[in-house]
Amino acid sequence: MSGSLLIKNTHLLHPEAGALTGPGWLEAVDGRIAATGTGRPPASSDRDRRVIDAKGATALPGLIDAHVHLLLTTLRFHEIADWAPSYMTARAFGEAGRMLRRGFTTVRDVGGADWGMARAIQEGLVQGPRLVFGGKALTQTGGHGDMRGRSDNSRPCCEIGPGFARIADGVDAVRAAARDEFRKGARHLKVLLSGGVASPHDEVSSVQYTEEEIGAAVAEAANHNRYVTVHAYHPRGIDLALRAGARCVEHGNLINDETVQLLLDKDAFLVPTLITYDMMARFGKQHGMSEVAYGKIADVREAGLGALERAHRAGVQVVYGSDLLGPLCDHQLEEFTLRAQIVPAADLIRSATTTAARLLGMDGLIGTLAVGAHADLLIVDGDPLDDIGVLTRPREKLRHVVKGGSVVV
Incomplete structure (x- = not known):
C-alpha cells in the first residue's frame, strides 16, 4: 500500500x-x-x-476477533450439502465485508477458510479483514466435526461437512492431516477435542482424541513453527490438551480452578465465546437450529461468565472471540457487552488488540x-x-x- x-x-x-x-x-x-x-x-x-x-x-x-467461521453462513447445516464451494465463498466474502464495517480489521478463522480467501482479501479483490486461517479442523470419527446422520454409513476419506472439518483417526492420520493443512498455508491447527452445541451426536463433556493423537498434532505444529488450538469445554479434555502442549483453548466454559492454574503454568491462551450461546438461545430456533443442538445450549451458557471470571481474576491471557454463525454474526460486537459484566474496559480492549495479536504471532x-x-x-x-x-x-x-x-x- x-x-x-x-x-x-x-x-x-x-x-x-x-x-x-x-x-x-x-x-x-x-x-x-x-x-x-x-x-x-x-x-x-x-x-x-x-x-x-x-x-x-x-x-x-x-479490532481482532480470534474465533470466526467465515464459511458457516447459516444455522441450517443440512442445506449446506447442496451448496457449491463458489457459492459458499461468495456468501463468506459478504460476511467478511460486514465484519470489517463493524471495526474488525483482523479475524482468525478456526475452521473452513483457506489460502485462496486470504489471498483474495489481501489483494483487494474483495473487502474484508486480514484473514488468519487455520484450514480445516481435525475431528475424530463421530466427533464434533463429523456432521453425518446416524443412518449415514458413508466413509469419507478425509474432508467432510460444510468446509469446516476433516476426519483423522489415529496418530498417523493426525500427522498426515496436520501436514496437509500446513502445506496449504494454515497458520494454526485446530483440534476438536470435545463435543459441541452444533454437533448432533456427542456431549459437550466428552473427550475426543487421545493424548498420543494430540501430542502428534502438537509435534507437527511445532515442526512447522505453528501452534495447536483446541475446541473444548470440560477440564478433562482441556487439561489433557494443555499437558500435551496445546497453546490455546477455544470456549472453556466449564473450566475449574485447577484448569485455570494449568493455563497459567503453560502460558496458554483462552478464547471464550460467550455471545454465541446467548444468541443461539435467543434466536437459534427461528434461524433453523436443530432441537438437539438447541438442547445443549444450557450446558455451557450458564457457566460461561463464571469461567471468564475465574480466568480473568487469575490473570490468564484471555482473547476476544465470537464464534457466531450465519445471521447471528450481526451481534459480533456484543461479546464486549457480556464480558463487561466481569472485565474492565481496558482489559476488554486488550483482549481484542494486543493480547489477540500475541496469540496470532503478530505482536x-x-x-x-x-x-x-x-x-x-x-x-x-x-x-x-x-x-x-x-x-x-x-x-x-x-x-x-x-x-x-x-x-x-
Missing part, C-alpha cells in the same frame, strides 16, 4: 497502557504507522497525503498504534475506556475504519 495518511486532532488509545493521550496525531506511510505525537503534526511536503481531521474523536487499533504488527505496525485502526466518537458501548454501536460511533493505511469504511 503506497501513499500517506495523517489523522490529526485525535486522542490516541494505546491498549498497552490502557490510556488515552492528549490531542495529537498519527501518520501512516505505505501502510504502516510511521509516527505519532501530541499537539500539532509536523508539516509535510507530500501533496498527495490524505488528511483526516478527527475533531477530538478517538483513534485506536483495529507489534497488529492491535497496536506503535510505530512500524500495520496501520489498521478505528476512529470513534467517544472514549471506549469510559464506555465500552462506543465500540458496540458502530452505526452511531464508528467514523472511519483504516486498514493498511487506507480508509476502507
Whole structure:
C-alpha cells in the first residue's frame, strides 16, 4: 500500500497502557504507522497525503476477533450439502465485508477458510479483514466435526461437512492431516477435542482424541513453527490438551480452578465465546437450529461468565472471540457487552488488540498504534475506556475504519 495518511486532532488509545493521550496525531506511510505525537503534526511536503481531521474523536487499533467461521453462513447445516464451494465463498466474502464495517480489521478463522480467501482479501479483490486461517479442523470419527446422520454409513476419506472439518483417526492420520493443512498455508491447527452445541451426536463433556493423537498434532505444529488450538469445554479434555502442549483453548466454559492454574503454568491462551450461546438461545430456533443442538445450549451458557471470571481474576491471557454463525454474526460486537459484566474496559480492549495479536504471532504488527505496525485502526466518537458501548454501536460511533493505511469504511 503506497501513499500517506495523517489523522490529526485525535486522542490516541494505546491498549498497552490502557490510556488515552492528549490531542495529537498519527501518520501512516505505505501502510504502516510511521509516527505519532501530541499537539500539532509536523508539516509535510507530500501533496498527495490524505488528511483526516478527527475533531477530538478517538483513534485506536483495529479490532481482532480470534474465533470466526467465515464459511458457516447459516444455522441450517443440512442445506449446506447442496451448496457449491463458489457459492459458499461468495456468501463468506459478504460476511467478511460486514465484519470489517463493524471495526474488525483482523479475524482468525478456526475452521473452513483457506489460502485462496486470504489471498483474495489481501489483494483487494474483495473487502474484508486480514484473514488468519487455520484450514480445516481435525475431528475424530463421530466427533464434533463429523456432521453425518446416524443412518449415514458413508466413509469419507478425509474432508467432510460444510468446509469446516476433516476426519483423522489415529496418530498417523493426525500427522498426515496436520501436514496437509500446513502445506496449504494454515497458520494454526485446530483440534476438536470435545463435543459441541452444533454437533448432533456427542456431549459437550466428552473427550475426543487421545493424548498420543494430540501430542502428534502438537509435534507437527511445532515442526512447522505453528501452534495447536483446541475446541473444548470440560477440564478433562482441556487439561489433557494443555499437558500435551496445546497453546490455546477455544470456549472453556466449564473450566475449574485447577484448569485455570494449568493455563497459567503453560502460558496458554483462552478464547471464550460467550455471545454465541446467548444468541443461539435467543434466536437459534427461528434461524433453523436443530432441537438437539438447541438442547445443549444450557450446558455451557450458564457457566460461561463464571469461567471468564475465574480466568480473568487469575490473570490468564484471555482473547476476544465470537464464534457466531450465519445471521447471528450481526451481534459480533456484543461479546464486549457480556464480558463487561466481569472485565474492565481496558482489559476488554486488550483482549481484542494486543493480547489477540500475541496469540496470532503478530505482536507489534497488529492491535497496536506503535510505530512500524500495520496501520489498521478505528476512529470513534467517544472514549471506549469510559464506555465500552462506543465500540458496540458502530452505526452511531464508528467514523472511519483504516486498514493498511487506507480508509476502507
